[in-house]
Amino acid sequence: MPSAHDDETTLKFPILIGDIGGTNARFAILVDSYAEPKEFPIVRTADFATIDDAIQASILDRTSVQPRTAVLAVAGPVDGDEIALTNCDWVVRPKVMFETLGLSDIIVLNDFEAQALAVVALGDEHMEKIGPGEPEASGSRVVLGPGTGLGVAGLIHACHRWIPVPGEGGHMDIGPRTPRDHQIFPHIEPIEGRISGEQILCGRGLVNVYNAIAKVESQTPRFTAPAEITGAALERSDRLAEESLEFFVTCLGRTAGDLALVFKSRGGVYLTGGIAQKIVPALKAGNFRAAFEDKAPHRELLRSMPVYVITHPLAALAGLAAYARTPSRFGVETHGRRWTKA
Structure with a gap:
């Protein structure tokens, strides 16, 4: 189960942010709270068997920055340690990501929560x-x-x-x-x-x-x-x-x-x-x-x-970036949706 440690003020940089839809996934990395997001080419979900493979090949293999935290928005309900997307075969497994991607803190939101955050970020x-x-x-x-x-x-x-x-x-x-x-x-x-x-x-x-x-x-x-x-x-x-x-x-x-x-x-x-x-x-x-x-x-x-x-082409990423920079501005409930590596 997710960790009980849900202190929203302790997001540690660098932070990988991701907007994962049924057809495409968009990612960026925030090096610190002041930097503009470093964006990467859009990923077609059908091109990769798993989200872990997509992040490794399309993001981590293309940068020397190793994210410590990930804030991911997925197209589907977030429930439990295995999060299936509604219109895609990918399943998000945060505990597995600790080992495969070197992350230590993962928050998973619904994709339209990120879109809602964008409304006040843009x-x-x-x-x-x-x-x-x-x-x-x-x-x-x-x-x-x-x-x-x-x-x-x-x-x-x-x-x-x-x-x-x-x-x-x-x-x-x-x-x-x-x-x-x-x-x-x-x-x-x-x-x-x-x-x-x-x-x-x-x-x-x-x-x-x-x-x-x-x-x-x-x-x-x-x-x-x-x-x-x-x-x-x-x-x-x-x-x-x-x-x-x-x-x-x-x-x-x-x-x-x-x-x-x-x-x-x-x-x-x-x-x-x-x-x-x-x-x-x-x-x-x-x-x-x-x-x-x-x-x-x-x-x-x-x-x-x-x-x-x-009209912003990457609105959800803008919303996630605003949250990652200043979590206290937003009332995002992370209980049951945040995993921290022991």
Whole structure:
């Protein structure tokens, strides 16, 4: 079991920080609390059998710096000494990492906790605003990001700290509202009889939507990759792709609005990840905000909440770096998620 020693003020440099998703993993090393993170090339998870192999070959073999501490954010729930990623075959085993990677202190967080930390670590230059509303300085916030899956986290301010709230909100049920929705939804692939947000609001989800609309229209799909669909939609070169992206954006707006109600996110709602960054024109077209605000009897509340797309390419690493430098600024619960070498 993790060590009972969870004193958050004793992170020792150098610190390896890592954002490990279902498809890609991003790493950097903080030499000290003042240095900028030393970044490394993005790692494709499919290229390595284990996370230990990836860190050794892609990071440690390329630098003379030996990290003492690791702060890793993984795409999946953190539970126990073996942490399996939701959309990847890697399993994080901190106790094994002591021996294989020479680390002595390891903290493992959820990947969207890192994204939530990034919200207060990044400046306005890394935000693209979608629609009206102004943030309250200490208001609660929500982060969600369609990628390999759909990540969700909250961020609340209490006791002079920013406290990230991890969860698995991407697996909430999602359903039809309009007559057109009722035509499309029966053709979206369910998981064990239910359709969750992640069946629509991620890369493969966009493909699910595109194929479903093609079935409704009795047409043969032209595209098989999310990037092909978004590209054709933004270029307005394929009607099915255009409707698919519009449907995707509308569902994203509905889900973002639901989460904004849960957290009463007067500090803002933040969309993160590569997909959100690529579809900013579609998000600004109007149906995202319309769906986001369509929450009677709280339309005015939702209209007052700002929405941003985080444009920083390594937002999660920026959040982890902010935490690693000054853990006392954040209320990150490490009990059960921190391992120290005896």
